Amino acid sequence: MDFQLAQLPNLINIMKKHGKKVLIHLDLIKGLASDEFAAIYLIQELKVDGIITTKPRVVKVCKKRGVIGIMRVFLKDRHSLDQTIELVQSTEPDLLEVLPYMPSIVKYLQSKLDCSILMGGLISTPKQVEKTLNKGVVAITTSKVELWNHAFHPPLSNRKEEIYEI
Numbered sequence: 001m002d003f004q005l006a007q008l009p010n011l012i013n014i015m016k017k018h019g020k021k022v023l024i025h026l027d028l029i030k031g032l033a034s035d036e037f038a039a040i041y042l043i044q045e046l047k048v049d050g051i052i053t054t055k056p057r058v059v060k061v062c063k064k065r066g067v068i069g070i071m072r073v074f075l076k077d078r079h080s081l082d083q084t085i086e087l088v089q090s091t092e093p094d095l096l097e098v099l100p101y102m103p104s105i106v107k108y109l110q111s112k113l114d115c116s117i118l119m120g121g122l123i124s125t126p127k128q129v130e131k132t133l134n135k136g137v138v139a140i141t142t143s144k145v146e147l148w149n150h151a152f153h154p155p156l157s158n159r160k161e162e163i164y165e166i
Contacts, residue, residue, distance in 0.1 A: 005031035012046050021049040023068060026058060036061045043067050056091045063092070070118070072097040075105065085112050097141060101128060106135040123147065 003011065008029065015022050024042050027034040032041075034053065039061045042048045050068025051058060062069030071093035073084045088096055089112075096113065098105070099121030109117055119132050120141030129147055132140050142148070 002028055023050040023052055024048050025052040027054055059091050059093045069093045070095045070097055074099050088113050103132045103135040
């Protein structure tokens, strides 16, 4: 995230050479529209493994093209929670990224939705990472570099393959 369109081909090549999955946060790439046509470009031309987006139509493009589609949502109140549940049920993303950090909501979302959950936004300590992963999310998302290599390992039943975000 927070890169320019012109930087993406080189960054993606480097990550792929190191055996990493590449997920692009479509809404945060400078110089790239956050629409279905941009998603098709990323999938066809840059061969990304998945896209993170707030746009349901982009998630549908991902599903149709066989790449990971991650719906990013911001929960601020009961209304946004209800809207999120309806949106995710109709869109069926591969993963749901919930912001901000709110581990108390995970079990409720899991009872209503049939997709794995990521959580991010304002996670700033190793203790928050552990608490969130123990609640059942498959991963956290954070721009706080010192947490990227935090050595917490959830129970084996909760582990998923590693996901890296640009």
